[in-house]
Amino acid sequence: MTALVRAEWTKLFTTRVWIGLLAGACLLAGGSAALVTGLAGQPGGPPPVGTAQFEQLALAVASNAAVLSLILGIIGMTQEYRHRTATPTFLTTPRRGRVVVAKLLAYGLAGVPFALLVTAVTATVVTVYAGARGAAPSLTGDNLQVLVFAGLAIVVYTVIGVGLGALMRNQVGAIVGALVYLYVVEPLLSSFQATVDVFRWLPGGALRALTTTAGGPPGVTLDLLERWQGGLLLLGYGLVAAVLGTLLAVRRDVV
């Protein structure tokens, strides 16, 4: 299994996809951290610099990068089918379940430095910018917890991406489907009181429970799960995607 995990890392690091996604993730997280910090305290903006709400909100934007780690996972799996390398891959390892498990491990582990870098960039931007505006947040206690959970979300989303890729196999379809789901379906569900009970249990709801303290849109009580519950639920989704993806990869013909 070690050999297979290392083979997946060789695949990952011998194309440049990871550089683009990592750079994008850092830009996204750093940019939104700067935006939140810059607007802090303005009327209608985030809470003022120096408050606990501001600090947690600003640090939690690191979790926005989860969408890019999701895409990393999706590409990692679906590129085998897109470029038809699934054939040599499964010829080398005919027990296909081992390939999918190796991918899940490889991408889960690769997600850790990815998450570390993204959270580090976020923390740096917030610390420096908020410091310049009067009060740098301490990276301890609740603030640290927010960063850790944002990083955890990034890692779990990578794993979900691999599982989703194994389910869908079509790269464009999987990425478009995931984006539509995350940015159209879930926001829709989360914006009405009647559907919020459903949203709470979905991956996006779990992500929000894990990483944010903010409430829902006006007039809607989100009533999210506890942070640890959200984290567990998200892990559960990652696991389900992984198991389903593995089963399907083993059963379906490689075409």
Place this chain on the structure above:
Amino acid sequence: MCPGSRSGSPDTRVGMPAAPGRALGWTRRPADDEESAIQPGSSPHRGPVRVEVRGLTKSFGAVRAVDDLSFTVEPGSITGFLGPNGAGKTTTLRMALGLERPDAGTATFDGVPYPALPAPVRTVGAVLETAFHPARSGRNHLRVYCRAAGLPPSRADEVLAQVGLAEAGRRRAGGYSLGMRQRLALATALLGDPAVLVLDEPANGLDPEGIHWLRGFLRHLAHDQGRTVLVSSHLLAEMEQTADRVVIVGAGQLVREGSLAELRSGAQGSGAVLARSPEAGRLAEVLGAAGFTLVPPDDDLVTVTGTTPAAVGAQAFRAGVELHELRAETSGLEELYFRLTAGQEQYAAPQGGAR
């Protein structure tokens, strides 16, 4: 490497490889039982491996792509897997390699199905399609599979040199010509120094020089090193020059299996027999009365189909007809192939003649 390979177009300037298979070091040693226990440079497969396909069957919807197909591939020879496009060759190979699930039947390598082989790439190397990530270099592509199979990464450079891609190895594979892609696919198959090579249409996209090289390479692997080589093709002419034996399929069914010489000579009663006699008319009468199928005599020439020279000679001898020439038609392999695979009723059964 040929001069000018740096400035030339990547299409044809692949460069000639070193002597085919020189770096293979294929030896017969007992098999390792775990992929992780592989020592650099060792060749842990078990020597010659026979491939047996038994009753393979697969349908896609209403179409029966492969229909109760059985054949055997022997070590030390090149077996051509011949059939028109859509005859089920690729599906058969993919089922044999565990990529597609057969509805029925088995394919085994020395009695072991591919997915159950302890070290599959060291037993079987397969070229099924030219599959690689376009942004990854050929060398890195190979190193991925070295890692996955527990082979030393140096194997990547060895096989690149073997197929004549040493110089192109560090370039993005997406920029390779079709011929170079075929060579990279072949290099991937050779990584594990396998006892069996399975190649699906490997000549596609190769230029004449590449085809000539491939032919020599495969002969070396089979004849000099005793490996088992199975090559599919829809081109009879290519197989005539490469294969020792052929397995001909049409519409998913086995049409004929045997050595090319046998097929050509009509020893299985599949060709035409030409007989020249000063008494051509009487010879035709005698043969016709004995139930042979023949075309009307043309001057002194009688053409008999669906039988062997031996059968015709025996009949003529019994009837006391003088023969001046008796031979199997050797030029008609193309026609034979066409006839064998053209339509259902024509390959349903060979016409018996006087057997």
